[in-house]
Amino acid sequence: MTKTINILISDPLSEDGIYPLLEEKDLQLNIVSNTGLSPEELKAIINDFDVLLVRSQTKVTREIIEAATNLKLIGRAGVGVDNIDLDAATEKGIIVVNAPDGNTNSAAEHTTAMIMALARHIPHAHMSLQEGRWDRKKFVGVELKNKTIGVLGFGRIGQEVAHRAKGNRMNVIAYDPFLTAEKAEKAGVAYGSVEDVAKVADFITMHTPLLDSTHHMINDDIFAIMKDGVRIVNCARGGIIDEDALFRAIESGKVAGAALDVMEEEPFVGNRLLDLPQIIATPHLGASTIEAQESVAVDVSNDILSYFKHGTVLNPVNMASVSKDIIAKIEPFFDLGAKLGTFVSRLTDSAINEINIYYSGDLANFDVRPLTNNTVKGILTRNLGNNVNNVNARYLAERNDIKINEHKSTRAKAFLNSITVELVTSTETHKVKGTLLAGLGARIVQVDDYVIDVNPQGHILFIRHMDKPGAIGLVGTLLADQNINIATMQVGRAIEGGDAIMVLAVDHSVENVDFLKQQKNIFDVKSIDL
Ligand SMILES: NC(=O)c1ccc[n+]([C@@H]2O[C@H](COP(=O)([O-])OP(=O)(O)OC[C@H]3O[C@@H](n4cnc5c(N)ncnc54)[C@H](O)[C@@H]3O)[C@@H](O)[C@H]2O)c1
Numbered sequence: 001m002t003k004t005i006n007i008l009i010s011d012p013l014s015e016d017g018i019y020p021l022l023e024e025k026d027l028q029l030n031i032v033s034n035t036g037l038s039p040e041e042l043k044a045i046i047n048d049f050d051v052l053l054v055r056s057q058t059k060v061t062r063e064i065i066e067a068a069t070n071l072k073l074i075g076r077a078g079v080g081v082d083n084i085d086l087d088a089a090t091e092k093g094i095i096v097v098n099a100p101d102g103n104t105n106s107a108a109e110h111t112t113a114m115i116m117a118l119a120r121h122i123p124h125a126h127m128s129l130q131e132g133r134w135d136r137k138k139f140v141g142v143e144l145k146n147k148t149i150g151v152l153g154f155g156r157i158g159q160e161v162a163h164r165a166k167g168n169r170m171n172v173i174a175y176d177p178f179l180t181a182e183k184a185e186k187a188g189v190a191y192g193s194v195e196d197v198a199k200v201a202d203f204i205t206m207h208t209p210l211l212d213s214t215h216h217m218i219n220d221d222i223f224a225i226m227k228d229g230v231r232i233v234n235c236a237r238g239g240i241i242d243e244d245a246l247f248r249a250i251e252s253g254k255v256a257g258a259a260l261d262v263m264e265e266e267p268f269v270g271n272r273l274l275d276l277p278q279i280i281a282t283p284h285l286g287a288s289t290i291e292a293q294e295s296v297a298v299d300v301s302n303d304i305l306s307y308f309k310h311g312t313v314l315n316p317v318n319m320a321s322v323s324k325d326i327i328a329k330i331e332p333f334f335d336l337g338a339k340l341g342t343f344v345s346r347l348t349d350s351a352i353n354e355i356n357i358y359y360s361g362d363l364a365n366f367d368v369r370p371l372t373n374n375t376v377k378g379i380l381t382r383n384l385g386n387n388v389n390n391v392n393a394r395y396l397a398e399r400n401d402i403k404i405n406e407h408k409s410t411r412a413k414a415f416l417n418s419i420t421v422e423l424v425t426s427t428e429t430h431k432v433k434g435t436l437l438a439g440l441g442a443r444i445v446q447v448d449d450y451v452i453d454v455n456p457q458g459h460i461l462f463i464r465h466m467d468k469p470g471a472i473g474l475v476g477t478l479l480a481d482q483n484i485n486i487a488t489m490q491v492g493r494a495i496e497g498g499d500a501i502m503v504l505a506v507d508h509s510v511e512n513v514d515f516l517k518q519q520k521n522i523f524d525v526k527s528i529d530l
């Protein structure tokens, strides 16, 4: 029976945007919309859900995540994920996806509207009219033309704001740690440090995420070097500007005005900044347009479906993000990677120090991080069971002091593409190599130094033995005595009369292999279920 996927929508989301979920036919979805829950109410019900879909209001704290034993995916219909405890989600193997592109335009337009409203006192002039005054002297503004705007954070929204500012004939200077001279030249903007921007800008607009490095990046020291009469805009995240410092800078006359869509504490009704006539503010409306809300909900809905259908997503926040085209190239190898991981993990009982994954052939041209995660998951599953998935596999490896190294060589040798998974422990090293053969599917083609050809599925017995006449017959007889039917058998040896291996596909899982291990010329037996 198909398992129902329970989805909780805990913030208001565009009904038109979740149509991919509403119209889904292949998966059985149960969609519950329950907005405005208190943290306690959310904690009480979260255990019933596989997916939590939020905007920015719901605080997905560690406490909520730890109570969510069935949760597999958190979808954020928007960009900022500062309302989600990402470390807690990663540790629990919960994938977090967002919708980074869907509201860029709306946020840039809102920022532009705020810049203009600030320059021309539009909100205050409107309120004054409503209050019955015809006050034209009080609301003399400034032009944007020929003024300099400093853009802090030159990502998606910062670039769009710069583009619009240039349309208003402003000069743009930007700072972003990723901004190079070439990129700045191409965008037609000047660039410099935060201090350079602060010294020359008439308007300064924030477009960074809230990180440790951006928290209070606009503070007393930075205000002190700004031009007198500077105007500040923040439609990114509260906390980038030190609000007490902003208060002081407005009171002292350094800052002529500030337009804020976000503040450190939201909702920010009652914040003392709102009492200052130099402030205009909106209640976090940057992404609040019909178009943006529809677009982010569509993007996140599609990622939910993709995750449950294919195990891949386009916009992961807490795991490697690769493009749709690359996912299409590497996806066929996911199952092989996990199986090679499972197989090699059974070859040693020692603690693993290092995992080396060698990609060769065409596969080496791609960003294979998701494939590596899935392969590491296969390795760690032996000891961690269902607690490991491709979201937390790297984190769990690191926590257990296991190094993961990806090696790539585009030179195809015997196979067009292959993956070799090597485990290094303090006492031994083992490797298993696999490939996908056209028309035949996955094959394990090498175990340690032995060349074999095994279909990696079902129940496998891996036997190390002495290369002696009668070894194969003996194993066949012993298995027959246990009523174990052999489907296929592969043998390999390094040198005549030396160590050899047998890889047998059998019809059912063999739990106890002692009857084989007790034989004089058999050194080791592993029962592996793939
Ligand atoms: N008000 C709203 O409703 C609303 C809507 C959408 C996005 N946002 C917020 O806007 C911000 C920008 O979103 P985006 O989509 O452009 O993100 P983005 O990831 O495309 O761009 C962010 C940029 O900030 C840069 N950056 C990081 N640290 C920096 C630092 N110390 N100094 C300068 N730049 C730094 C990054 O390099 C990156 O280029 C985010 O905080 C997002 O949450 C708000």
Ligand SMILES: O=C(O)CC[C@@H](O)C(=O)O
Residues within 6 Å of the ligand: 055, 056, 057, 077, 078, 079, 080, 081, 103, 284, 286, 287, 288
């Ligand atoms: O959900 C919202 O409206 C806010 C979204 C915005 O802050 C974002 O970071 O995408």
